[in-house]
Amino acid sequence: MHALPTQPGVRVNLAELIEMRHRVREVQLFSTPARRSPLIGLHHSKLRGRGVDFDQVRVYQAGDDVRTIDWRVTARTQEPHTKLFHEERERPIYLLVEQSQRLFFGSGLVFKSVLAAQAASLIGWAALGNNDRIGGLVFGDHEQHEIKPRRSKQSLLQLLNRLAQANQALHTELQPRRDDLGLALRRAREVLRPGSLVVLLCDERTLNDSSEQQLQLLARHTDLLLLPLSDPLDHALPAAGLLRFAEHGAELELDTYDDGLRQAYRALGEARRARWQRLAQKLSVPLLPLSTQGEMVEQLRNHLNVQQPRKQS
Structure with a gap:
């Protein structure tokens, strides 16, 4: 290039x-x-779809999850053992x-x-x-x-x-x-x-x-x-008089001294912002x-x- x-x-x-x-x-x-990032919830979620890697086997201790007991090792040693895992990094x-x-x-x-x-x-x-x-x-x-x-x-x-x-x-x-x-x-x-x-x-x-x-x-x-x-111009039009826009043969003329036009334009910008906010809240995402x-x-x-x-x- x-x-x-x-x-x-x-x-x-x-x-x-x-x-x-x-x-x-x-x-x-x-x-x-x-330091903990404010986005830590994104990077360390509750293993939603993330992998875990086997780490080691050790003697079972009070409070260990019984679902992680390694029954083969337990049968061989005649003493309860549990598997340990660590989160995929x-x-x-x-x-x-x-x-x-x-x-x-x-x-x-x-x-x-x-x-x-x-x-x-x-x-x-x-x-x-x-x-x-x-x-x-x-x-x-x-x-x-x-x-x-x-x-x-x-x-x-x-x-x-x-x-x-x-x-x-x-x-x-x-x-x-x-x-x-x-x-x-x-x-x-x-x-x-x-x-x-x-x-x-x-x-x-x-x-x-x-x-x-x-x-x-x-x-x-x-x-x-x-x-x-x-961009700031996505949300508000300046009072700059008559503006002409052209794109691919089409033309548009706006009188930016028109208060009603500027208010309607500002309302559209606010509606777009509000839509993103509603979506983020609905999905619980930053x-x-x-x-x-x-x-x-x-x-x-x-x-x-x-x-x-x-x-x-």
Whole structure:
């Protein structure tokens, strides 16, 4: 791939996504022996679909689960013995990252497409550092690129390379596909085993009835982390006079001095936010919306600080 000249905030390249590894320490996405992440419920669920590995056999002690008694060893030694297990230490983490024409826009610090790539990279490096298997699916207007989850730096680099390629290929002349998110979610349901963690980074406006249904089905067997992306202009129109928009031969003219128009536009934006909130509450999954208006790592840090349980006095 011949990378286009880097335009800060407009496009991102592989080198920038690799450099994101140095920022992992700035936000506590996963738990360490010294610190518990507010997302610990995602990473250490009650073995829902996760594996357990046999560790050893020892003499039965009061309080041990009788279901784990090793009857063969017990019969041979004439003394009760129990099996010990330890939880599987790694899990597949699957990044679903949108890179479509609708994300190729931004009025804040960066384009939404760049924000999605940066956040996906940060989460990927954090997962790799936590000894998890990392993979994912980069989906856009006409293509999907999948990397199977593996516990290797090479797997993450392949995913980031695909992400950078998709980002560099974005332009305003692309014809968007109506249900690219739904197709990506169906693919995730086909390939992911129960207990996987799915991290979704997509345009806030992408959610519709079909994709919402797919997310509900996916949540039955996997853990979800939702990161919808937005821009300030998705939620409010400035009073800037007469604005003309053109796309694929169609034209639209808006009088932004019209108070009723601005109120209706704001209501649509609030309805989209409320829909994501209702979905997250229904599925009992974390919702971490990101905006082009703020710095990505700082936004994640603020979200996680809010989610931390209050200390008991």
